Amino acid sequence: MQSYLRFIEEILIDEDRLQQRVEALGAQINADYSHATDLLLVCVLKGGVLFLTDLMRHIHVPHAIDFMAISSYGAGARETSGIVRIDLDLKQNIEGRNLLIVEDIIDTGTTLAYLRRLLLARNPASLKICTLLSKPSRRLTDIPVDYIGFEIPDKFVFGYGLDLDELYRSLPFIAAVNPGMYAHE
Ligand code: IMP
Ligand code: MG
Numbered sequence: 001m002q003s004y005l006r007f008i009e010e011i012l013i014d015e016d017r018l019q020q021r022v023e024a025l026g027a028q029i030n031a032d033y034s035h036a037t038d039l040l041l042v043c044v045l046k047g048g049v050l051f052l053t054d055l056m057r058h059i060h061v062p063h064a065i066d067f068m069a070i071s072s073y074g075a076g077a078r079e080t081s082g083i084v085r086i087d088l089d090l091k092q093n094i095e096g097r098n099l100l101i102v103e104d105i106i107d108t109g110t111t112l113a114y115l116r117r118l119l120l121a122r123n124p125a126s127l128k129i130c131t132l133l134s135k136p137s138r139r140l141t142d143i144p145v146d147y148i149g150f151e152i153p154d155k156f157v158f159g160y161g162l163d164l165d166e167l168y169r170s171l172p173f174i175a176a177v178n179p180g181m182y183a184h185e
Pocket of ligand 2 (some may be wrong): 103
């Protein structure tokens with residue numbers, strides 16, 4: 001038996017639903033960017049990696065990819081502090097480019113609000129946000145989100161890029177943590 005099974009309260013989104021939705025998001029992005037001559041997907045590490053690699057297979061307009069890693073202090077036991085640290089920055093100049101941020105989940109919105117402000121200050125031609133998951137009931141900062149895979153309830157989730165203390169990112173589905181079986185912070 002695989003050890004993560006006892007941490008699962010329920011499978012919120014199974015593999016079929018996930019893959020169908022990712023394909024649909026790709027189709028929407030293809031339509032929206034059909035006339036764009038440039039598209040740069042900015043993946044937020046590490047959680048966004050599985051989503052990015054599946055999503056980009058459905059994006060047929062020419063696009064490049066790049067990565068950022070950010071960590072936000074205070075997330076977890078208490079509310080996010082709003083202080084965000086850049087651990088890895090983009091490797092290229094984004095002035096005049098069409099950016100699409102690819103993120104795993106928007107919780108309070110603090111991290112993405114910071115990232116959005118930071119990237120807008122570098123004068124891209126456009127900036128949109130694509131998140132696989134969103135927890136609208138947790139939002140503290142109102143940020144414009146252009147593509148949302150699924151809205152989910154206020155539960156801690158893992159799988160498909162999202163981790164449980166750095167583990168289980170490779171699972172092909174999104175599961176909600178059983179709070180009784182897993183003490184998070
Ligand atoms: P925010 O700044 O509160 O929106 O936090 C967003 C970040 O918190 C995400 O990019 C994730 O890294 C992490 N996060 C929030 N909720 C979850 C969850 O349910 N599972 C795993 N990571 C989460
Ligand atoms: Mg993230």
